[in-house]
Amino acid sequence: MQINPNFSRLKESYLFSQVRERTAAYQKAHPEARLITLSIGDVTLPLGASVVAAMHGAADEMAKRETFKGYGPDRYCYGYESLLNALQARYARLGVSLKKEEIFVSDGAKSDCGNLSDLFSAENIALIPDPVYPAYYDANVMAGRKVVFARASAENGFLPMPQEGVRADLVYLCSPNNPTGAAYSKAQLQEWVDYANRTGALILYDAAYEAFVRDKELARSVYQTEGAKECAIEICSFSKTAGFTGVRCGYTVVPEALVRGGARLNRLWKRRQNTKFNGVSYITQTGAAAAFSEEGERDIAERLTYYRENADMISDCLRRLGIPFTGGKNSPYLWVRCPEGESSWDFFERMLSKANVVVMPGSGFGESGEGYFRITAFGRHGDTREACERMEKLLKKG
Amino acid sequence: MQINPNFSRLKESYLFSQVRERTAAYQKAHPEARLITLSIGDVTLPLGASVVAAMHGAADEMAKRETFKGYGPDRYCYGYESLLNALQARYARLGVSLKKEEIFVSDGAKSDCGNLSDLFSAENIALIPDPVYPAYYDANVMAGRKVVFARASAENGFLPMPQEGVRADLVYLCSPNNPTGAAYSKAQLQEWVDYANRTGALILYDAAYEAFVRDKELARSVYQTEGAKECAIEICSFSKTAGFTGVRCGYTVVPEALVRGGARLNRLWKRRQNTKFNGVSYITQTGAAAAFSEEGERDIAERLTYYRENADMISDCLRRLGIPFTGGKNSPYLWVRCPEGESSWDFFERMLSKANVVVMPGSGFGESGEGYFRITAFGRHGDTREACERMEKLLKKG
Numbered sequence: 001m002q003i004n005p006n007f008s009r010l011k012e013s014y015l016f017s018q019v020r021e022r023t024a025a026y027q028k029a030h031p032e033a034r035l036i037t038l039s040i041g042d043v044t045l046p047l048g049a050s051v052v053a054a055m056h057g058a059a060d061e062m063a064k065r066e067t068f069k070g071y072g073p074d075r076y077c078y079g080y081e082s083l084l085n086a087l088q089a090r091y092a093r094l095g096v097s098l099k100k101e102e103i104f105v106s107d108g109a110k111s112d113c114g115n116l117s118d119l120f121s122a123e124n125i126a127l128i129p130d131p132v133y134p135a136y137y138d139a140n141v142m143a144g145r146k147v148v149f150a151r152a153s154a155e156n157g158f159l160p161m162p163q164e165g166v167r168a169d170l171v172y173l174c175s176p177n178n179p180t181g182a183a184y185s186k187a188q189l190q191e192w193v194d195y196a197n198r199t200g201a202l203i204l205y206d207a208a209y210e211a212f213v214r215d216k217e218l219a220r221s222v223y224q225t226e227g228a229k230e231c232a233i234e235i236c237s238f239s240k241t242a243g244f245t246g247v248r249c250g251y252t253v254v255p256e257a258l259v260r261g262g263a264r265l266n267r268l269w270k271r272r273q274n275t276k277f278n279g280v281s282y283i284t285q286t287g288a289a290a291a292f293s294e295e296g297e298r299d300i301a302e303r304l305t306y307y308r309e310n311a312d313m314i315s316d317c318l319r320r321l322g323i324p325f326t327g328g329k330n331s332p333y334l335w336v337r338c339p340e341g342e343s344s345w346d347f348f349e350r351m352l353s354k355a356n357v358v359v360m361p362g363s364g365f366g367e368s369g370e371g372y373f374r375i376t377a378f379g380r381h382g383d384t385r386e387a388c389e390r391m392e393k394l395l396k397k398g
Numbered sequence: 399m400q401i402n403p404n405f406s407r408l409k410e411s412y413l414f415s416q417v418r419e420r421t422a423a424y425q426k427a428h429p430e431a432r433l434i435t436l437s438i439g440d441v442t443l444p445l446g447a448s449v450v451a452a453m454h455g456a457a458d459e460m461a462k463r464e465t466f467k468g469y470g471p472d473r474y475c476y477g478y479e480s481l482l483n484a485l486q487a488r489y490a491r492l493g494v495s496l497k498k499e500e501i502f503v504s505d506g507a508k509s510d511c512g513n514l515s516d517l518f519s520a521e522n523i524a525l526i527p528d529p530v531y532p533a534y535y536d537a538n539v540m541a542g543r544k545v546v547f548a549r550a551s552a553e554n555g556f557l558p559m560p561q562e563g564v565r566a567d568l569v570y571l572c573s574p575n576n577p578t579g580a581a582y583s584k585a586q587l588q589e590w591v592d593y594a595n596r597t598g599a600l601i602l603y604d605a606a607y608e609a610f611v612r613d614k615e616l617a618r619s620v621y622q623t624e625g626a627k628e629c630a631i632e633i634c635s636f637s638k639t640a641g642f643t644g645v646r647c648g649y650t651v652v653p654e655a656l657v658r659g660g661a662r663l664n665r666l667w668k669r670r671q672n673t674k675f676n677g678v679s680y681i682t683q684t685g686a687a688a689a690f691s692e693e694g695e696r697d698i699a700e701r702l703t704y705y706r707e708n709a710d711m712i713s714d715c716l717r718r719l720g721i722p723f724t725g726g727k728n729s730p731y732l733w734v735r736c737p738e739g740e741s742s743w744d745f746f747e748r749m750l751s752k753a754n755v756v757v758m759p760g761s762g763f764g765e766s767g768e769g770y771f772r773i774t775a776f777g778r779h780g781d782t783r784e785a786c787e788r789m790e791k792l793l794k795k796g
């Protein structure tokens with residue numbers, strides 16, 4: 001019996017686990033320290049009242065014989081119509097028309113990002129931004145694929161563009177980007193779509209942070225460009241808008257027009273999900289649909305405002321310190337240059353031990369992340385304010 | 399960009415979808431027909447009161463800032479301790495001692511059965527019972543693995559045993575079996591475990607129906623045999639006990655003692671889940687834990703009794719008709735010989751059109767299933783009784 005040999009090519013531990021382990025070890029050695037965690041992108045505001053009310057209602061339906069729901073509807077690959085209607089309407093507001101059959105409800109963007117890998121041959125080359133959310137890289141390494149990188153740096157505004165002469169079959173884009181917070185404009189995204197349609201590449205577009213976009217010229221969906229339905233899959237999530245990091249619900253769009261190697265990818269994904277997945281809780285889906293109600297939308301807007309206030313607070317602090325950064329305006333993440341040429345992990349350790357603030361070491365997101373750190377706007381106001389004060393105290397010059 | 403070429407080796411549509419499509423087409427053509435569906439193994443009794451109460455409580459926690467939960471606990475790969483404690487206690491009652499780190503909570507047995515495939519090389523040969531739940535076969539074909547079959551027939555009591563000289567790296571066992579309802583005794587299972595430890599094979603043991611076992615000598619967990627922790631992964635589910643088909647929660651045991659090719663499979667699975675999965679709703683896990691409370695256990699016992707009454711009703715009907723069958727006693731499924739040498743799909747069509755009863759064509763579960771059909775005990779009493787009456791009317795001789 002042989003183990004998948006590609007596992008040995010992975011780093012021992014997943015970045016986020018590593019940060020949590022180091023943090024826990026520090027806390028254990030210094031039980032008196034009041035740590036503030038602005039590393040992992042977990043939300044801190046609770047679920048909205050309309051979402052919770054809808055979940056209560058759904059749980060009550062599940063308790064009665066007449067309204068109990070078993071396996072999800074087969075027709076839409078386990079997605080309930082109420083949620084699919086809401087998602088169709090959301091896309092329509094962005095000027096994108098989708099059929100219900102093109103929207104697949106799942107237990108989250110992370111699962112879909114990884115599981116989509118099943119559809120592609122190991123022979124493909126994956127083009128992955130560097131730095132980037134490590135799950136894309138790890139999933140492709142697990143599948144035995146060669147990975148090449150699209151380097152993001154201050155020089156290209158952390159927004160790598162297509163390069164002629166670099167073969168890329170699977171192109172991973174994340175906009176607004178995790179970790180850099182940089183977001184593609186519609187015009188820039190159009191270049192990627194044109195590139196994919198010209199070369200036959202497939203774009204895997206992670207839109208998990210689209211709701212944070214404030215600038216009108218930036219894209220909120222890859223389908224806001226021309227020709228994207230012929231070359232792109234879009235993955236999105238309720239985690240960062242409705243606060244579903246612990247509830248688990250996402251959705252993936254696989255357009256019917258997307259054909260590669262003679263195969264309709266919509267069919268392949270349905271076949272994959274029918275074989276290795278069985279849908280998302282009726283209670284969760286009902287809650288997710290309620291996030292699109294009038295009250296639900298108002299709740300989401302309030303949450304976005306709250307997190308944006310954090311982003312503004314951190315931005316102001318960094319400006320006062322004279323430390324260069326990107327993100328924060330159209331993203332919940334700020335991507336910050338470590339002061340005085342420090343390495344990412346050294347700075348992580350210094351912030352942890354001297355300021356008791358946990359940030360994310362940039363090098364964990366890829367080679368080009370070395371010398372940077374990521375800080376999130378998902379904390380509570382009080383914690384964020386105090387973290388800024390501690391950071392200022394630690395890093396103020398002279 | 400190349401598609402995974404193995405998809406073309408799969409049948410166009412997943413068995414269960416196919417049955418639903420044919421049924422829907424019949425209903426459309428005969429809107430007046432009152433169809434009774436005893437095909438898919440979906441439960442019909444609602445969630446228990448204690449489970450629903452726990453879910454309400456958890457939803458309320460998610461609504462308050464102080465008690466809101468984001469991403470699940472990293473330590474146990476997203477499983478909450480309350481649920482893991484309950485699962486440890488469940489195994490202890492079976493005489494099996496497990497560490498929390500060995501139990502992985504997931505969104506269901508089907509997901510785990512499929513996703514575990516990521517851990518193994520494409521070079522392995524999978525041994526899969528025939529007939530069997532089609533997801534094992536499809537997942538291995540998708541991964542490009544060669545599949546060999548362990549044939550189940552009336553001759554071996556539908557319980558294939560290890561065969562020397564047949565190379566098998568991954569051995570899929572499902573007991574009580576879906577679809578045949580046959581269940582291994584502890585002594586028989588010991589033979590499989592000894593075989594795997596002798597040859598270095600890995601057993602993937604699907605225990606989704608273990609709660610239906612009534613006979614004391616039959617196994618309820620593979621770990622009730624000696625040496626299983628060195629060779630077996632066990633997959634289990636809340637679907638058929640607590641009625642979670644639409645709630646989605648399962649668990650997979652990967653013992654720390656399980657080592658293959660120098661790698662600890664527990665570590666590999668944790669790495670896989672950390673990369674491509676993000677846990678199960680806190681609300682769902684809280685509900686699942688409540689299924690093990692005193693009231694929850696009582697609810698489950700009542701549900702089992704209800705479904706067993708269906709199984710007994712169908713068994714009596716088949717005996718009166720003189721039609722040979724297996725299962726039903728220790729399983730929610732009955733595996734029945736089609737009368738008069740009819741093929742599975744012919745009998746499916748005859749039952750659909752003449753009795754308006756939907757059964758599962760046995761050939762959909764594999765070659766050896768030809769000439770059989772599966773009928774489930776998960777229906778409502780009234781429907782099951784009427785289905786038996788219609789079946790008797792249609793099939794009574796003379």
